[in-house]
Amino acid sequence: MSGLKALPFxxxxxxxLGSAATLASLQGGPGFGAVRIGxxxxxxxxxxxxxxxxxxxxxxxxxALPLGSHEGLAFMAESDNSGAPxxxxxxxxxxxxxxxxxxxxLTAYDVDGxxxxxxxxxxxxxxxxxxxxxxxxxxxxxxxxxxxxxxLPLGEKSRFILILRAYQATTSAxxxxxxxxxxxxxxxxxxx
Amino acid sequence: MxxxxxxxxxxxxxxxxxxxxxxxxxxxxxxxxxFGAVAIHLLTILALPTLWPTxxxxxxxxxxxxGETVLLPRPDAASREPTFADPFAAxxxxxxxxxxxxxxxxxxxxxxxxxSVSVRLTxxxxxxxxxxxxxxxxxxxxxxxxxxxxxxxxxxxxxxxxSPDQNAASDxxxxxxxxxxxxxxxxxxxxxxxxxxxxxxxxAMARSSVQCSVEKPAT
Numbered sequence: 253m254s255g256l257k258a259l260p261f262x263x264x265x266x267x268x269l270g271s272a273a274t275l276a277s278l279q280g281g282p283g284f285g286a287v288r289i290g291x292x293x294x295x296x297x298x299x300x301x302x303x304x305x306x307x308x309x310x311x312x313x314x315x316a317l318p319l320g321s322h323e324g325l326a327f328m329a330e331s332d333n334s335g336a337p338x339x340x341x342x343x344x345x346x347x348x349x350x351x352x353x354x355x356x357x358l359t360a361y362d363v364d365g366x367x368x369x370x371x372x373x374x375x376x377x378x379x380x381x382x383x384x385x386x387x388x389x390x391x392x393x394x395x396x397x398x399x400x401x402x403x404l405p406l407g408e409k410s411r412f413i414l415i416l417r418a419y420q421a422t423t424s425a426x427x428x429x430x431x432x433x434x435x436x437x438x439x440x441x442x443x444x
Numbered sequence: 445m446x447x448x449x450x451x452x453x454x455x456x457x458x459x460x461x462x463x464x465x466x467x468x469x470x471x472x473x474x475x476x477x478x479f480g481a482v483a484i485h486l487l488t489i490l491a492l493p494t495l496w497p498t499x500x501x502x503x504x505x506x507x508x509x510x511g512e513t514v515l516l517p518r519p520d521a522a523s524r525e526p527t528f529a530d531p532f533a534a535x536x537x538x539x540x541x542x543x544x545x546x547x548x549x550x551x552x553x554x555x556x557x558x559x560s561v562s563v564r565l566t567x568x569x570x571x572x573x574x575x576x577x578x579x580x581x582x583x584x585x586x587x588x589x590x591x592x593x594x595x596x597x598x599x600x601x602x603x604x605x606x607s608p609d610q611n612a613a614s615d616x617x618x619x620x621x622x623x624x625x626x627x628x629x630x631x632x633x634x635x636x637x638x639x640x641x642x643x644x645x646x647x648a649m650a651r652s653s654v655q656c657s658v659e660k661p662a663t
Contacts, residue, residue, distance in 0.1 A: 258473045262473045263477075263480065265477040266476075266478075266479075266483075267480075268481075269481035270480065270481040270485040270488065271488065273481065273485040274488040300573070301569055305489050306489060308493045308567055308569065309492040309493055311500075312500070312567070313496055313498070313499075315499065315500060315527045316526055316527050316528045317633060321573055323560040355639070357531075357533075359530060361528060364527065365527030366524065366527065367520060367531065370521075374641065375520070375521070375531045376530065378532050378638075380639035381641065407521075419560075419637060420575050
């Protein structure tokens, strides 16, 4: 290949490779600095000006409004504690201690970030409304069919994501003391 | 024939050079393509947050009049923006453009509903966030300025003339916070949390004390 004949090929290759690298980098979580606790993952740096360019791009493409560091911390789960992807054809038990926060909510989303239609029009549970045992721990049933007690409807689409938001978390993103943070476990039950 | 035979090493050497040339010839183009790919990757990553059509600023704040605070619809299964919205959170948004003057944010939490404020640039970078437990009586008074406006405010205070900071201090019980923004444009998000599902309307009402107003620049 000689002279300028190679230029268009090189330009197209650069465009394709560069765009593919950008698309690949936007898959998965927003940027670097992920903190994993059990099935849950958080990206604390997205809540302040230390956010990296990849996280900024990922959040812009998602169209999300992440929490600021002093607003709270959001933890996302795409799989249960055994590592299997969350699937609404199965029932899940989300149980354990509440995160150290003034208030928390647990919400189910489609993989594209939309709330999941369900007959009860209930999309989330909050710490103020959840029923607890004598020790303060809670058990939430996430399932398509109605359950007594703490029921989080999952809707019909199979793949889903859970987000646990710890508002005004006492272990803040500023402190970086995540090892002391307790989060509930996600256990898969029977599947239909 | 003998002349041709005597030239064979020269032909062979020429053939080898030709193969070497062919092998090495594309390398500059391959390196150029890789360099171009890295440049395109970095440029797109840096440009996406401000140019992507579904980015929060473009969808929620770009077309808001300055100084106007807008309550976002309650999230449900039909909502498309913002994504990953918390159904317990009532959100209000206002836009700022510091080329038109500093922006003052005022808010007062009702004490019953967790409340927070965040200030974001057009690319989504959060330059400030705070919650009602961090301020006296859950009140916020934030003046967002550029560095030049901050310098002008300091000069005005030194000379004893009225400034937006002094005006705020005179009519509010909370110390005003001055926030120097690294960007001219952005938006503020007020977040009020309903404690229970049926509490959402009350939470939205609690936000009624939220205000965004464009201040007259210090002269």
